[in-house]
Amino acid sequence: xxxxxxxxxxxxxxxxxxxxxxxxxxxKILGLIGCNGAGKxxxxxxxxxxxxxxxxxxxxxxxxxxxxPAYDRAKLGIARTFQIPQPLMKLSLFENVLVxxxxxxxxxxxxxxxxxxxxxxxxxxxxxxxxxxxxxxxDLKRLEVARALATGPQVLLLDxxxxxxxxxxVDAAMEMCRTIQKxxxxxxxxxxxxYAVMNLCEHVVVLDQGSIIADDTPENIAADSxxxxxxxxxxxxxxxxx
Amino acid sequence: xxxxxxxxxxxxxxxxxxxxxxxxxxxxxIFLGLIALAAILAPTVLGRYGMTIGITLLYSxxxxxxxxxxxxxxxxxxxxxxxxxxxxxxxSVYFYxxxxxxxxxxxxxxxxxxxxxxxxxxAVSFRYKLTGAYFxxxxxxxxxxxxxxxxxxxxxxxxxxxxxxLQEPGWWIMQFNDPKYFYFIFLxxxxxxxxxxxxxSRSRFGYRLAAIRESEIVAESLGINPxxxxxxxxxxxxxxxxxxxxxxxQFLLFVDPPTFLGLTVAVAIILPALVGGTGxxxxxxxxxxxxxxxxxxxxxFALRPGISLFxxxxxxxxxxxxxxxxxxxxxxxxxxxxxxxx
Numbered sequence: 001x002x003x004x005x006x007x008x009x010x011x012x013x014x015x016x017x018x019x020x021x022x023x024x025x026x027x028k029i030l031g032l033i034g035c036n037g038a039g040k041x042x043x044x045x046x047x048x049x050x051x052x053x054x055x056x057x058x059x060x061x062x063x064x065x066x067x068x069p070a071y072d073r074a075k076l077g078i079a080r081t082f083q084i085p086q087p088l089m090k091l092s093l094f095e096n097v098l099v100x101x102x103x104x105x106x107x108x109x110x111x112x113x114x115x116x117x118x119x120x121x122x123x124x125x126x127x128x129x130x131x132x133x134x135x136x137x138x139d140l141k142r143l144e145v146a147r148a149l150a151t152g153p154q155v156l157l158l159d160x161x162x163x164x165x166x167x168x169x170v171d172a173a174m175e176m177c178r179t180i181q182k183x184x185x186x187x188x189x190x191x192x193x194x195y196a197v198m199n200l201c202e203h204v205v206v207l208d209q210g211s212i213i214a215d216d217t218p219e220n221i222a223a224d225s226x227x228x229x230x231x232x233x234x235x236x237x238x239x240x241x242x
Numbered sequence: 243x244x245x246x247x248x249x250x251x252x253x254x255x256x257x258x259x260x261x262x263x264x265x266x267x268x269x270x271x272i273f274l275g276l277i278a279l280a281a282i283l284a285p286t287v288l289g290r291y292g293m294t295i296g297i298t299l300l301y302s303x304x305x306x307x308x309x310x311x312x313x314x315x316x317x318x319x320x321x322x323x324x325x326x327x328x329x330x331x332x333x334s335v336y337f338y339x340x341x342x343x344x345x346x347x348x349x350x351x352x353x354x355x356x357x358x359x360x361x362x363x364x365a366v367s368f369r370y371k372l373t374g375a376y377f378x379x380x381x382x383x384x385x386x387x388x389x390x391x392x393x394x395x396x397x398x399x400x401x402x403x404x405x406x407x408l409q410e411p412g413w414w415i416m417q418f419n420d421p422k423y424f425y426f427i428f429l430x431x432x433x434x435x436x437x438x439x440x441x442x443s444r445s446r447f448g449y450r451l452a453a454i455r456e457s458e459i460v461a462e463s464l465g466i467n468p469x470x471x472x473x474x475x476x477x478x479x480x481x482x483x484x485x486x487x488x489x490x491x492q493f494l495l496f497v498d499p500p501t502f503l504g505l506t507v508a509v510a511i512i513l514p515a516l517v518g519g520t521g522x523x524x525x526x527x528x529x530x531x532x533x534x535x536x537x538x539x540x541x542x543f544a545l546r547p548g549i550s551l552f553x554x555x556x557x558x559x560x561x562x563x564x565x566x567x568x569x570x571x572x573x574x575x576x577x578x579x580x581x582x583x584x
Contacts (some may be wrong), residue, residue: 048463049527075467082463088456090521091449099453102446111446230396 001026001186002047002078002155007056008210009042016042018210020056024155029177029187031201031218033194039206040081042158047188048080048153060155066102069076075103079082088134093143094119094128106197115150121174121183122146124239136171138206145176155186162193174200194232198222206231213219281429285422291542293421298494299534300428302488306514306526307435312479314520315442315510316472317455319374322363322381323483324508325388326356330484331491331502332392335404338415345416349488353481360480364473373458382505389503403498406491416492422485424493432527435482439523451475455521483511518560519568528570533557 003081009017017039024030032040034116044054049070058066064074079100088096101114119125127135135143137213141161148156151236158177159163174196181187191197197218204221206214214227221227257487309323333355334348367380399405411417418424442448450471453461458468468486491497501507518529536557541550565572 012408050459050462069467070459070462071465071467074463080463082460086457087462088453090456091452095449095452098462099449099466100448100464106446108444108446147460147464 001061003057003059004047004055005059007043007046007053007058007192009039009046009051010054015210017046017053018209020203020212022208022212022215024186024188024204027181027184027186028203029189029201030180031197031204032188032190032207033197033221033231034207039210040207041159043207043211044080044159044188044190048157049076053085062186074151074153077154078157079148079151079155080157081141081148081159081161083163084138085137085144087135087140087143089132090129091112091133092128093124093132093139095144096132096143096200097124097150100147103151110191114152118146118150121148121179123172138165138173142176145180145234149180149185155188156180157188157190159190160183160192161189162191162196165193170196278433281430285425289420291351293425293583295534296425297428298427298538299530300432301486302510302514302534303431303491303527303530304428304435304519305483305511306484306530307432307439308479308482309444309511310439310515310520310522310526311482312472312475314457314515314522314525315439315448316451316475317521318472318476320376320476321378321382321505321508322360322385323506323511324502324506325385326360326480326483326509327487327511328388328392328497328499328503329356329359330485330487331356331477332398332404333484335406335487335491335497338399339404339406344414345488346414349485353484353486357477357481357486361473362479364476368469368476368562376464383510385504390577391501392503393499394509399498401499403496403501406495408495414435416489417495421493426487428486431485436527438482443523447471447474450523497556513558515568517557517569519570522568522570522574525568525570529568530560532569 004020004022007020007215010013020043022242032043034040045051047058049068053066057064060076060078064078090101096110097115097118101111107110120127122145124139124142124146127139132140145158145161162173165173169192177187177200189197189201201218204218205212206221206227209228213230214221214224216224265566285293286294305327309320312318312320323443330349332350333352334345337343337351338345339350363384367377372380393401409415409417411419450466453464453466454468454471461468487502489501514529514533515526516529517533518527519525533554537550540553561569
């Protein structure tokens with residue numbers, strides 16, 4: 001579905017992403033983990049098209065999208081959330097999602113119905129009329145997902161939507177991810193909450209200093225000694241294996 | 243944007259019941275109708291002087307509303323609107339005095355020229371990602387260049403401008419014995435632009451502009467091309483401003499640089515929108531009612547000269563201190579909150 005071929009990104013002298021080759025399969029949940037500064041969000045921005053790659057190619061359904069700006073990739077079906085929630089402040093929750101829904105139709109009633117359906121799916125219907133300033137952190141994260149989902153994507157890039165949530169809220173968010181996947185959307189998940197990554201993903205990719213150091217099933221990743229040394233840590237790895 | 247009122251009727255059936263802002267329910271049609279009726283009947287009650295105040299009020303409100311399209315909805319603070327206003331005025335007066343072309347036709351050409359200039363200026367500004375203060379400075383620089391050019395152009399009468407000769411009054415040449423006709427022209431334009439803003443507040447284009455205003459990065463992630471939408475808003479806004487210049491120049495029977503061009507004109511266009519509330523349908527109109535209404539009444543009834551200007555300044559200071567978002571959004575929210583508590 002999405003293929004990255006030798007993708008690199010440099011900011012001045014800093015190589016944030018180095019020669020990444022990655023295939024994101026259709027209707028799967030892919031986890032992307034790694035330390036802070038490993039290049040996860042940069043990789044996300046490259047896929048979403050927020051900035052161009054320094055070198056390499058990005059393919060979407062076999063089509064080369066390397067040169068396309070973010071809004072054209074969104075139209076093709078690549079939607080993303082932001083690590084720090086970026087609600088459109090002067091718009092209500094419903095209107096935030098409505099802007100996303102307007103990508104597929106110019107008709108107000110149609111877009112409104114689509115937005116309400118997404119709010120229902122993400123459990124936000126009761127708060128449709130609230131403004132961003134009145135929302136809690138979990139709701140802001142849900143809003144990020146709902147707004148992206150309203151564009152009717154094929155691939156959904158979720159950037160740390162579970163960070164800062166309480167365990168019960170993480171469970172709810174995981175449930176939401178599963179529902180979204182079942183509706184036929186491919187999900188790429190950048191996440192530090194290992195519990196969620198290990199339970200949700202069919203496939204986990206580990207980034208370190210801009211390079212992919214492991215690409216395997218969650219079970220194998222949890223047992224990989226390099227990943228344990230660099231990212232998971234000894235004690236934590238035992239927790240996950242148990 | 244005014245959508246909080248729907249909180250009382252929260253949608254329960256997804257996909258069927260839409261919040262009031264989008265379904266159009268909750269628009270106070272009766273109230274608006276009464277105001278429109280009062281405005282239509284005003285000329286029979288008010289005298290010539292009252293009509294002049296009415297004209298000043300409506301044309302200030304119209305200009306602020308036109309500016310509101312690009313500044314309030316799309317969040318791009320243009321200072322070139324004084325120039326677009328002047329382009330509309332100069333175009334129709336020049337066409338009429340040189341070639342005897344009806345100001346109505348000149349008005350259309352003025353709007354088109356204004357839109358074309360905005361397209362060029364906007365294309366360059368948005369290409370180089372000038373936003374916020376930088377866009378304001380770029381548009382200000384452009385407006386000043388245009389003012390200096392016209393001020394030194396012999397074809398356009400240099401600093402003294404162009405004068406329209408008095409003729410036998412008639413609709414075709416837009417000259418009237420009674421100012422009430424200009425009042426009705428501006429009233430029609432005002433009602434028209436209210437519908438434009440109502441459309442902006444509910445349509446896909448309007449929501450795209452609002453998204454760009456709040457965050458261009460988020461807008462792009464939702465499939466919106468900020469450069470294109472901002473350019474469309476800027477051109478639309480410029481096209482809307484220009485006709486007011488054409489009509490106002492017919493009302494004054496002249497056009498000259500100090501009255502129709504430059505920064506002071508741009509500021510006069512902007513202030514009612516800032517005082518009343520940008521990005522709202524009624525904000526610019528309410529701002530104009532407060533600013534023009536208070537100053538005109540005071541200059542008529544106050545015993546000492548200068549009190550009206552003092553009041554004008556006080557309104558500006560107080561509105562910035564007490565209602566930085568504008569009169570209309572502040573009052574509207576307060577009203578909605580009170581109703582929600584009941």
